[in-house]
Amino acid sequence: MKLTKILIASAIALTSFAATAANNSDKAKMDKFIDDLMGKMTLQEKLGQLNLPVTGEIVTGQAKSSDVASRIRQGQVGGLFNLKGVERIKDVQKIAVEESRLGIPLLFGMDVIHGYETVFPIPLALSCTWDMEAVELSARIAARECSADGINWTFSPMLDVCHDARWGRVSEGNGEDPYLGARIAEAMVRGYQGNLKNNDEILACVKHFALYGAPEAGRDYNTVDMSHWRMYNDYFPPYKAAIEAGAQSVMASFNIVDGIPATGNRWLLTDVLRNQWGFDGFVVSDYTGIFEMIAHGMGDLQQVGALALRAGLDMDMVSDAFVGTLEKSLKDGMVSQADIDTACRRILEAKYRLGLFDNPYKYCDTKRPAKEVFTAENRAEARRIARESFVLLKNEGNLLPLRKTGKIALVGPLANTRANMPGTWSVAAVSDKYSTLLEGFRAAVGSNAEVLYAKGCNLMYDAAREADATMFGREMRDSRSNEEMLREALDVAAKADVIVAALGESSEMSGESSSRTNLEMPDAQRDLLKALLATGKPVVLLHFAGRPTVLTWENENVPAILNVWFGGSETADAVPDVVFGDYAPCGKLTTSFPRTVGQCPMSYNEYNTGRPQAKWFTKFTTSYLDSPNEPLYPFGFGLSYTNFDYSDLTLDKSEMTETGTITATVTVTNNGNYDGVEVVQLYIRDLVGSVVRPVKELKDFSRISLRKGESRTVSFTINAEKLKFYNSQLEYVCEPGEFQVMVGPNSRDVKTKTFTLK
Ligand code: BGC
Numbered sequence: 112m113k114l115t116k117i118l119i120a121s122a123i124a125l126t127s128f129a130a131t132a133a134n135n136s137d138k139a140k141m142d143k144f145i146d147d148l149m150g151k152m153t154l155q156e157k158l159g160q161l162n163l164p165v166t167g168e169i170v171t172g173q174a175k176s177s178d179v180a181s182r183i184r185q186g187q188v189g190g191l192f193n194l195k196g197v198e199r200i201k202d203v204q205k206i207a208v209e210e211s212r213l214g215i216p217l218l219f220g221m222d223v224i225h226g227y228e229t230v231f232p233i234p235l236a237l238s239c240t241w242d243m244e245a246v247e248l249s250a251r252i253a254a255r256e257c258s259a260d261g262i263n264w265t266f267s268p269m270l271d272v273c274h275d276a277r278w279g280r281v282s283e284g285n286g287e288d289p290y291l292g293a294r295i296a297e298a299m300v301r302g303y304q305g306n307l308k309n310n311d312e313i314l315a316c317v318k319h320f321a322l323y324g325a326p327e328a329g330r331d332y333n334t335v336d337m338s339h340w341r342m343y344n345d346y347f348p349p350y351k352a353a354i355e356a357g358a359q360s361v362m363a364s365f366n367i368v369d370g371i372p373a374t375g376n377r378w379l380l381t382d383v384l385r386n387q388w389g390f391d392g393f394v395v396s397d398y399t400g401i402f403e404m405i406a407h408g409m410g411d412l413q414q415v416g417a418l419a420l421r422a423g424l425d426m427d428m429v430s431d432a433f434v435g436t437l438e439k440s441l442k443d444g445m446v447s448q449a450d451i452d453t454a455c456r457r458i459l460e461a462k463y464r465l466g467l468f469d470n471p472y473k474y475c476d477t478k479r480p481a482k483e484v485f486t487a488e489n490r491a492e493a494r495r496i497a498r499e500s501f502v503l504l505k506n507e508g509n510l511l512p513l514r515k516t517g518k519i520a521l522v523g524p525l526a527n528t529r530a531n532m533p534g535t536w537s538v539a540a541v542s543d544k545y546s547t548l549l550e551g552f553r554a555a556v557g558s559n560a561e562v563l564y565a566k567g568c569n570l571m572y573d574a575a576r577e578a579d580a581t582m583f584g585r586e587m588r589d590s591r592s593n594e595e596m597l598r599e600a601l602d603v604a605a606k607a608d609v610i611v612a613a614l615g616e617s618s619e620m621s622g623e624s625s626s627r628t629n630l631e632m633p634d635a636q637r638d639l640l641k642a643l644l645a646t647g648k649p650v651v652l653l654h655f656a657g658r659p660t661v662l663t664w665e666n667e668n669v670p671a672i673l674n675v676w677f678g679g680s681e682t683a684d685a686v687p688d689v690v691f692g693d694y695a696p697c698g699k700l701t702t703s704f705p706r707t708v709g710q711c712p713m714s715y716n717e718y719n720t721g722r723p724q725a726k727w728f729t730k731f732t733t734s735y736l737d738s739p740n741e742p743l744y745p746f747g748f749g750l751s752y753t754n755f756d757y758s759d760l761t762l763d764k765s766e767m768t769e770t771g772t773i774t775a776t777v778t779v780t781n782n783g784n785y786d787g788v789e790v791v792q793l794y795i796r797d798l799v800g801s802v803v804r805p806v807k808e809l810k811d812f813s814r815i816s817l818r819k820g821e822s823r824t825v826s827f828t829i830n831a832e833k834l835k836f837y838n839s840q841l842e843y844v845c846e847p848g849e850f851q852v853m854v855g856p857n858s859r860d861v862k863t864k865t866f867t868l869k
Contacts (some may be wrong), residue, residue: 144468145459149452151213153186154438157455160189160215161433163395163426166203179203186211187434189426189458190218190264195539200261201475208471216462216471218314223265224283224536225249227256228544229489229680233534233621233657234269236500236676238285239698239749241790241814243298245496250302252489255311257539259479263465264314266362268299270349271319274712276705277329279625282535282657282677284324285349286701287714287746290809292349300356307359307464310473311483314461317353319364319397321379322346326366329711330626335366340802343837345716351388359392359461363400363424372407374400375415380423393457395426402430412436417445425454485544490681497678497685499788502698503750504662507670510649512692512752513609515556520607521549522567522600522643523614524636525655528587534677535622535657544680548613548653551683555691563607567600567643568593568635570617580620587617593635597642610643610650611690618677621657630661630708637664644668653686659704663743674698692752697788699749699857703742710738715746715858716805747792747809747857753783753819757791760854760862768869769845773829777854777862781817790814793827794853794861795834800846802839807853807861827854834868 149157159182166179182188183206194200200219207217225231231249232240240246250268257265269283272292285292296317305312322342326333337346354361363380364373373379374396384390396419404415416432417440427433440446466473503511513519525531527549533540546554552562569588571577577588589596604610614636619625631637643650651671654662665672673696678685688694703713724732727739734740758778767773781787791814794807810833813825829852834845847868855861 141460141463144463145456148213148215148459149455152455154441154451156186156213157451158434158437159185159187160455160458161426162188162431163190163192163220163428164188164431165398165429166191166194180206183207183217184210186213186215188217190220192220192266192428193222193538194219195221195260197259197261197475197477197480201472201477204471204475215459216467218264218462219262219474220264220266220316221257221262222267222536222538223253223257223262224267224269224538225534226253226493226537226679227260227539228485228541229256229493230533230537230540231493231679232497232500233282233536233677233679234284235282235286235657235702236678236698237496238291238295238701239502239676240496240499241291241699241812242496242499243294245499246295247298247302248492249496250299251305252492254303254305254313256484256489258311258313258474259476259483261474262313263467263474264316264360265303266316266318267303268296268315268353269318270296270353271322271324271364272346272349273324273702274714275325275329276630276659276702277626277628277708277711278324278326279331279621279627279658280324280623281659281702282621287703288701288716288809289345289348291701291812293352296349296353297356300353300358304357304359308466310476314360314465315353315358316360316362316395317350317358318362319373320350320361320384320394321364321373322368323364323366331624332365335368339841340837340839343841354384354388354390359464361390361392361394363394363396365397365400365403367407372400372404372409374424375404375409375418375422377422385423393425393454393461394423396424396428396430399429401427401432413440413445416440420446420450420454425457485541493679494681494685494688497681498688498694498696500676500678500698501686501689501696502674502700502748503696504654504672504674504744505666505670506750506752509752510671511651511673511690513611513651513690515559515691517608518561518563518606519552519556520563520565520603520610521552521613522565522603522610523612523639524566524568524570524587525615525617525653526613527564527566531587531618531655532677532682533679534618535625537679540680546683548683548686551687552611554684555687563603565600565603566596568596568639570635571633572635580625581617582619597639600639601642601646604643604646604648607648610646610648611653612640612643612650613653613655614640615655615660616657618657628708630658630705632660632662632665640665640669651690653690659700659702661705661708661743663706666743692785695752695785695787697749697751697790699747699790700744701746703746704744706741706743707738709735710740710742713742716808718803719806741859745857745859747790748859749857751783751785751787751789753781753785753787755787755789755817755856756780756782757855757862760852760864762852762864762866764866766867766869767829769831773866774826775829775852775854775864776824776826778822778824779815779817780822781819784819786816786818788814788816789856791825792855792857794858795829796851796853797834797836797846798849798851800836800848802836804836807858809858
């Protein structure tokens with residue numbers, strides 16, 4: 112026995128020694144290759160590697176277009192982004208390889224945020240699956256599809272923790288929790304990058320570094336200001352986890368950090384990212400991020416270009432600051448040759464690691480798209496994952512699931528649109544290939560039931576506002592009068608046994624530059640909903656949203672609410688899967704739904720204050736006069752068609768040491784009428800600390816499938832890691848004392864036990 116152990120241990124030691132030796136020799140080989148190459152490069156060619164202009168149709172800012180091909184020939188371009196199509200990419204790569212002096216291949220980037228042509232739910236929705244295998248698989252499939260079409264670098268995962276539903280880009284992140292965000296970060300990086308060996312494994316890009324999700328007033332690009340203590344505890348963990356998982360690139364955010372734009376912030380890009388976290392990839396700016404430092408008031412283009420390079424930013428997306436000004440800055444002594452060489456080396460290393468120097472056409476196999484993009488298998492996974500992401504918020508009298516019989520009125524501006532199904536930031540989506548909800552419902556019920564349809568209203572009464580909210584050709588306005596549309600909807604409703612109202616946000620009402628100060632359902636849709644409810648027929652609200660919206664009125668007045676976010680290319684089939692009970696909903700919120708926009712920002716893992724509120728309203732406690740503090744739907748919340756009972760929580764010990772563990776156990780029973788999936792959540796509270804500690808923090812979870820009638824015992828191991836935090840010196844420590852352990856189906860309804868860390 113002992114001998115076996117020793118043999119295994121020495122085998123492991125030898126293997127890891129061999130792996131380290133191999134890594135060292137790989138590194139030496141790479142260094143030598145890059146030294147040789149850089150030895151041949153002119154200054155302008157080095158600066159060219161730092162340049163990332165945009166091509167193609169997709170433009171998010173004010174792009175200046177120029178003759179990209181001739182710039183590539185002159186070695187003035189390191190990569191391109193948002194060019195779609197393997198044939199086109201191959202042609203461009205050919206120019207770089209065959210027509211530029213040194214033949215250095217290009218990186219081809221794209222915002223492949225939640226899938227390529229097979230589109231998965233928007234990231235916020237995906238996070239509500241709490242299914243790390245699904246998250247990783249979605250990134251794997253996205254990488255497979257986009258790499259088949261020539262892309263070798265995605266600008267994902269987006270890991271900005273956000274507490275503020277007003278911010279439109281909450282749709283692209285993973286909600287409000289740093290622990291869950293960190294697990295998702297690792298899964299995404301694994302899914303995209305794999306081992307970075309095969310031609311379906313691509314570079315990930317961690318963004319937006321850092322704190323982009325905390326703009327004041329929830330207004331996009333606005334000032335961010337927070338203590339380092341808060342950054343390290345509440346906002347940094349997902350980025351750090353992605354770096355530790357091996358992410359090879361990072362995008363600097365638009366916002367300021369400690370008064371300096373992230374793009375030019377040396378503390379952030381060098382001290383934290385490289386020196387503290389050991390990042391060894393490259394940093395790219397966000398779109399015109401360097402140029403925007405002029406408006407921030409950091410100087411002219413030459414000054415901000417030099418500032419960014421010195422800070423540790425390696426690649427310039429669209430600003431033309433590096434190619435345009437660094438030669439002069441070198442002469443003027445504003446940057447050093449070493450600064451330029453370091454950045455150039457990092458870009459070349461990324462290309463080397465991708466294998467582009469061995470085979471620049473590694474990602475240009477023109478036969479792949481037909482076999483690998485938008486395949487039946489990929490779509491089946493996207494449909495499965497979409498239905499896992501829907502969150503059942505209310506289901507009075509078990510109105511859902513519906514039966515596939517009789518007449519169903521499907522009503523609303525989201526019921527018969529194709530372009531809105533994939534959701535925001537689905538750059539490669541081909542909406543012609545996707546179905547509308549109406550088509551999906553009709554296919555699901557077949558000849559057993561009749562699905563009647565009426566649009567009912569436009570998205571909003573105000574045409575100009577609606578146009579602003581539906582950019583990128585997703586305009587969906589109906590020219591009929593409000594009255595005419597309502598009349599049609601009520602006629603249809605009168606004929607039906609049940610009404611399904613597909614309402615909420617259009618896909619571009621969230622995402623970049625889509626902040627909102629009013630999170631209620633747009634007026635035209637609320638009026639339609641009221642009219643539908645007034646018919647007295649049962650109404651199910653299918654709520655489309657890219658953010659937590661305010662559903663206080665709907666929660667009081669509508670019997671059933673299924674929040675479907677934006678479910679991706681397969682939404683139209685995934686929604687009926689759940690509505691008709693072929694699959695019981697199991698999504699759980701990863702972001703609190705406020706009762707009123709005035710509560711924003713909010714998050715479940717808040718600090719207690721010196722005047723905690725015991726009950727609303729109590730004067731001189733931390734309160735609002737006109738609203739409880741609690742959210743409408745808490746973090747972790749989501750119903751199913753079945754019921755899960757939780758036994759009492761037990762701990763195997765009441766004390767532990769820093770090297771020990773405690774096991775927390777509950778038994779969960781499915782005592783309803785459907786098979787279902789439950790996400791059992793573990794929260795911990797550190798009752799006394801050298802700094803204040805949150806009222807609860809998610810520390811683990813277990814996603815379990817239970818057949819009806821089945822019970823399962825779920826155990827969580829609590830170790831020192833789960834008790835650690837950053838103290839006022841930013842040391843990562845745990846402190847002796849009392850801790851509460853909480854387990855439950857969401858962050859509100861928990862069972863609690865206490866233990867002591869000695
Ligand atoms: C966004 C990034 C995106 C980039 C390139 C920017 O506007 O902030 O998330 O990757 O554009 O499209």
